[in-house]
Amino acid sequence: MSRRDYLGEFEHMVILALLRLADRAYGVTVRQEIEVRTHREVSIGAIYATLDRLEAKGYVKSRLGEPTPERGGRSKRFFRVTAKGVTAVNRTQRALHNMTEGLGLVRCYS
């Protein structure tokens, strides 16, 4: 992996949602967390496509839970961020911080 391998905007949001939700992170909760915090309607397909991509990069890991009746007997797929994923978030956050430092964005929006 290159040191310039930063997370995309939506990947960044999804990983932050996983970190917030900890062991409660699966499709529904991740989608709702992003929707509530960003006021942006997100499709479940977008969440899974991003999570699959992050899993392929080694940034997240998934496991299947027990089937539940309210899901028609289907299992939940729980996700957690790996150490590599945490490193990627930190790198992206640092890059964003470096880019925004000194711009006075808070003052502009207030």
Next chain:
Amino acid sequence: MTYQADFVQPPRVAGWLVSLFTAAAGAESILGDLLEEYSHLASISGVAFARNWYWRQTVKTIAHLFGTAFRLAPWSTTAAVVGGCLLLRFVMWLGDKFLSAVTDRYLLFWSAHFKAYIWLLNGLWIEHFIAFMFVGSVVAFVAKGREMVTTMTLGLYLGTMAVAGSIAMATRTGDDYFLWRLPWFLADSLVIVIGGAIVRLRRSATNTLRPD
């Protein structure tokens, strides 16, 4: 959290469409998540709102999965589309040869030319249906795991070419016959996608039945 609307079923067609575009393992999680949120929404906002939400999610999810599948393998998808076009040309050439041969052989025995016209018309319908269904199935069979994205791309390509060609011919000749034929051409594209969906469903059924 408990859900009161456990018995409210989401739109079946929408669920079926989602499962067409996702791998068997992915479909289980996605459909489970959709059903969980649908039941919750139906209990707090009503079934009509929940159904609307479910359809919106389905359309967005399919568009996203389609785009992602194409971005992940653009070259193999393009190769499948080009191969499908070449195969279609060959199959149509074979079909035309067959139709011409049968017409030439039996035309003398037919009492009226009207019957020959009817034979050709029906023969063309059947030839088109078989050829496009065959090509859709072959393309889907080769593109394992990406059956829908390849057949839909091929169908969209052929449909776009048909629309552009028909409009160009109608403009050039001033004859609206080409525009009247458009539904026929678009139906051909749809048959390709149906061929892909049949292969996809057969594969899903086989994977479900096979023990791990």
